[in-house]
Structure formats: structure tokens, C-alpha cells
Amino acid sequence: xxxxxxxxKELLGDDYNEDxxxxxxxxxxxxxxxxxxxxxxxxxxxxxxxxxxxxxxxxEPNENPPPAEPESGQENALAAKxxxxxxxxxxxxxxxxxxxxxxxxPRREKRTGCLGGILYAxxxxxxxxxxxxxxxxxxxxxLGLGNEDEMxxxxxxxDFTIDEVAKMLQENDLVEYKFLFKLFADFSHAEETIDxxxxxxxxxxxxxxxxxxxxxxxxxxxxxDVVIPEGYxxxxxxxLFDANGVASAEDLWDTAANFDFxxxxxxxxxxxxxxxxxxxxxPDTYTFYVGDKPSRALAKLLSNFEAKFTEDYAARAExxxxxxxxxxxxxxxxxxxxxxDSERDLIASVIYNRLNSDYRYLEIDATIxxxxxxxxxxxxxxxxxxxxxxxxxxxxAGPIANPGIESIKAALHPEDTNYYYYARxxxxxxxxxxxxxxxxxxxxxxxxxxxxx
Numbered sequence: 001x002x003x004x005x006x007x008x009k010e011l012l013g014d015d016y017n018e019d020x021x022x023x024x025x026x027x028x029x030x031x032x033x034x035x036x037x038x039x040x041x042x043x044x045x046x047x048x049x050x051x052x053x054x055x056x057x058x059x060e061p062n063e064n065p066p067p068a069e070p071e072s073g074q075e076n077a078l079a080a081k082x083x084x085x086x087x088x089x090x091x092x093x094x095x096x097x098x099x100x101x102x103x104x105x106p107r108r109e110k111r112t113g114c115l116g117g118i119l120y121a122x123x124x125x126x127x128x129x130x131x132x133x134x135x136x137x138x139x140x141x142x143l144g145l146g147n148e149d150e151m152x153x154x155x156x157x158x159d160f161t162i163d164e165v166a167k168m169l170q171e172n173d174l175v176e177y178k179f180l181f182k183l184f185a186d187f188s189h190a191e192e193t194i195d196x197x198x199x200x201x202x203x204x205x206x207x208x209x210x211x212x213x214x215x216x217x218x219x220x221x222x223x224x225d226v227v228i229p230e231g232y233x234x235x236x237x238x239x240l241f242d243a244n245g246v247a248s249a250e251d252l253w254d255t256a257a258n259f260d261f262x263x264x265x266x267x268x269x270x271x272x273x274x275x276x277x278x279x280x281x282x283p284d285t286y287t288f289y290v291g292d293k294p295s296r297a298l299a300k301l302l303s304n305f306e307a308k309f310t311e312d313y314a315a316r317a318e319x320x321x322x323x324x325x326x327x328x329x330x331x332x333x334x335x336x337x338x339x340x341d342s343e344r345d346l347i348a349s350v351i352y353n354r355l356n357s358d359y360r361y362l363e364i365d366a367t368i369x370x371x372x373x374x375x376x377x378x379x380x381x382x383x384x385x386x387x388x389x390x391x392x393x394x395x396x397a398g399p400i401a402n403p404g405i406e407s408i409k410a411a412l413h414p415e416d417t418n419y420y421y422y423a424r425x426x427x428x429x430x431x432x433x434x435x436x437x438x439x440x441x442x443x444x445x446x447x448x449x450x451x452x453x
Contacts, residue, residue: 148173148203153222155198155245155291156214162191165214174201174210181207198222198245198290222290228301230283230404231335235373237281237301237402247294255294263302265309265324279328279399280305301402308405316412329395331403331411336366339429341406346432348414350422355394357420362389362396365451370400379451424449 152172156165162185166178175181184207185191195216205213212218224244228237234256242249256277260268263280270276277298282305288297309324317327330351338344354362363381371385372378381390386397403411421439422430426449433439442448 150203151200152203153198153200153290154214156194156196158196160194160196162186165194169210172201174203174205175207181210185211196291223287224290225285225287227285228281228283228402230407231332231401232281232283233370233373233401234275234278234281241288241297244288245290246288246292246297251294252298255298259295259298261295261299261302263306265306266302267325275398277302279325279332279402281402282308283402283404309408313408313412320412325398326395327408327411328399328403331407332399332401333362333364333366333396334410335403335407336370336401337364337430338407339424339427343430344407344410345413345415346417346419347422347430348410349417350419350432352414353418353420359420360393362394364389367396367400370396424451 152174154168154172154174156168162182166175166181166185169175169181170178188208188211190211193211194214197214197216198221199214200220200222201210201213213220224246226240226244226246228240232240238249238252238256241247241252253274257272257274260271261277265280266276281298281301284301284304286300286304288300313327314324317324320327322330330348333351334344334347337347351362351364354360365379367387367389368379368381368383368385371383371387377383381388384391386392387400389396417432418434419432421433421436423433423439423442425431425447428449431442431447433442
């Protein structure tokens with residue numbers, strides 16, 4: 001065996017054996033059993049062919065006929081025919097280009113090695129740290145950890161969506177990740193819990209506290225104190241509520257006209273009238289929720305009036321022959337005309353003296369100012385309105401303001417005088433007169449202060 005042994009071992013692999021190697025190295029040769037080697041180029045082809053019986057004893061083809069010895073007469077003919085099939089294969093020539101005595105290069109196994117293992121470990125650690133960091137950031141946001149202890153006011157609108165709420169919370173630094181809050185809200189069905197309104201929320205609230213804080217029952221509703229001055233009209237009160245975020249002017253106007261408040265002093269027949277609550281909204285200081293229900297806000301004022309207008313007041317009005325609404329109408333004119341508390345009773349006396357006279361025209365400027373409020377009209381005694389007491393005799397169509405308790409008392413207990421006239425002086429109070437000539441002389445003097453609201 002020469003030096004090519006290792007080469008052939010590598011090439012043949014599991015098929016290698018010494019007999020095969022000898023056959024490859026020695027070339028064609030006879031085998032020990034007298035036949036020819038399967039690699040030989042000089043094989044006697046006659047020995048490769050046999051006669052087979054075409055049919056067996058039953059004249060049927062034999063699927064596995066035994067080999068037959070060639071007859072002597074046929075041997076030469078078979079040999080001649082076999083020459084036509086002889087194949088000369090130059091084994092050495094086919095492999096002449098292979099390097100001698102050079103083993104094939106062994107296959108290299110794929111190994112990461114020590115450096116690859118370290119890099120892989122570093123990669124895994126980095127991924128784990130990144131995931132841990134993201135989890136920590138998400139956890140701190142959900143739990144509100146590390147946030148400032150600061151209250152923030154937010155308003156949840158009517159017909160809100162969770163996306164709108166999440167965006168609003170993010171813009172006010174109440175949550176860091178909008179998508180995470182939306183995920184929590186979907187999981188906890190927060191949309192079914194949150195109520196429209198304005199709330200006070202702390203930046204250190206967790207997600208659960210934020211949702212709870214935006215509910216009517218468990219939330220910390222933002223509140224606002226509103227001072228309603230004596231003599232404010234329904235229009236002015238609605239504008240004041242709207243400016244302080246209590247409710248929108250549109251909703252308040254609709255509620256004032258159409259909401260059926262359950263108070264005995266309100267006439268149900270006036271339901272649907274825009275000014276039906278005028279005179280009954282008692283002036284005072286109130287605390288409302290920001291974004292409160294219009295009916296709730298207005299009901300606070302009506303309830304206060306019911307408490308202030310006692311049974312004794314109602315009995316006195318009946319004794320005088322006036323309804324509660326008529327007393328409030330008189331009180332509202334007193335409220336708008338009086339320069340100070342000292343003249344309320346005197347103005348009340350002028351009103352009653354005129355109502356009880358044949359003349360019956362009150363000629364009170366404040367009623368015209370009420371009629372033209374919210375319009376571009378200028379003050380004129382000729383302005384056509386049921387509130388114009390220069391044009392229409394008796395009381396105007398209704399209260400022209402919401403009077404305070406002192407004006408209500410003055411309407412119920414007027415001073416006993418013979419005054420029929422009064423006019424504004426330069427100090428913005430009034431001078432009172434019993435006859436027209438004295439009144440006319442005053443308004444033509446330099447002491448007259450003119451008319452005013």
C-alpha cells in the first residue's frame with residue numbers, strides 16, 4: 001500500500017476497504033474465482049452473456065431463468081458479438097488531475113468560539129435590560145411613581161372618547177404613555193365609568209385613581225364659587241355661569257325655558273317661556289361644580305329663593321292682593337332703581353301710589369333698559385315692548401331682575417307717602433316729588449342727574 005492510502009480513505013469514506021483499494025491501485029485483473037474483475041477493461045465478454053430458457057415447462061415465461069452455459073458452437077459467435085460492447089475506461093486518466101499524496105481538506109465545523117459566546121451573552125443581556133427598562137417605565141407610569149404632587153384641572157366633554165381623554169391626560173402630564181392608558185381603559189371598561197365634567201386630579205395618581213377621579217361619585221369635581229349680585233338679570237346670570245365654566249349659555253337658556261322644576265311658586269303654564277325664571281333666581285354666593293348640570297345649577301338658586309321667601313312673605317303678598325310673581329316684579333323694579341338701601345321703601349311707595357291712581361303709568365326707566373338688553377336699540381320711551389312702562393300702564397310683563405331680600409321686603413312693606421315722582425340726582429340717588437310741576441322743575445335744573453340703568 002503506497003502513500004495514496006490516506007487519500008483514498010478520505011475520498012471513499014465508509015466504502016473504503018483494502019480489497020477495493022487494491023483493485024483501484026492494481027487495475028483490471030482476474031478475480032480469484034476465475035472470473036474477471038468488475039473494473040477490468042479486458043473482460044471476456046463471452047463470459048458475461050448467458051442463454052436463458054425462454055419458456056419454462058408450462059410454456060410460460062420464467063421470471064427468473066437460471067443462467068445457461070453457452071454451447072460450444074455458439075462460443076465464438078457470442079465472443080464476437082461481445083466485442084461490440086467492450087468499453088475501455090481509462091481510470092487513471094480520469095483521475096490524473098487529482099493531486100497525489102494530498103489528502104482532501106477536512107470539513108470545518110461551525111463554531112462560534114469564545115468571542116462569539118461572549119458577544120451572544122452580551123446581546124442577550126442588552127435585550128433583557130432593554131425589556132426591563134421598558135417594563136419599569138410602563139410600571140412607573142401605571143402606578144404614578146415619581147410624579148409631582150400637583151393638582152391639575154381637566155374637563156371631560158360630553159360624548160367623549162377614551163382617545164380624547166387619554167390625549168388630555170397626556171397633555172396635562174397626568175400620564176406619560178397615551179397608548180398604555182388606552183390599553184388600561186379598554187381592559188377596565190373605563191369608558192362606562194367616566195362621567196363628563198371638570199375634575200381636580202393629582203399628577204401622582206395611578207391609572208386606577210385617574211379613572212376613579214373622573215367619575216361623579218368618586219371623583220374630586222372641580223368647584224367654582226360664583227357671586228350673583230342683587231339685581232342681576234337672568235341674562236347676566238347665564239353669562240356669569242358660562243364665564244365661570246358652570247355650564248354653557250346654550251344649555252342654560254334651554255334649561256331655564258323648558259326644564260320642569262318642581263317648585264310651587266313657578267307657574268306651569270309658563271313652561272317653554274324664555275324668561276319664566278326671571279325674579280326667582282335668588283342673588284347670593286354659590287359653589288358649583290365646573291361643568292355642572294344646568295338644571296342642578298339653576299335649581300340651587302331656586303331652592304335658595306324658596307328658603308328666603310317665607311310663608312309670612314307669601315301671606316303678606318296675598319293680604320296686599322298681589323301674587324308672588326307680581327311682588328317680585330315690583331321688587332325687581334325697586335332693585336334696579338334704588339341708589340341705596342335708604343330709598344327702597346320710598347320708591348316702593350311711588351310705585352304703589354301710581355298703580356292705585358287713575359294714571360297707572362309707572363314710567364320707570366329700568367323697564368325700558370331691560371327690554372332693549374341684548375339688542376342694538378337705544379333707550380327710548382317710545383320703544384314698543386310689554387316691559388315699557390311709559391307705553392303700557394300697570395306692571396310690566398314680569399320681573400326685570402332678580403331682587404335681593406331688602407327689595408322684596410320693601411315691596412311687601414312700602415313707605416306710606418304721597419310721592420308720585422322721583423328723579424335721579426348727581427349723587428345717583430333720587431329726589432322725590434308729590435306733583436308734576438316740582439318734578440319738571442327739577443329735571444330742568446342743574447341738579448338733575450339724568451336717567452340711567
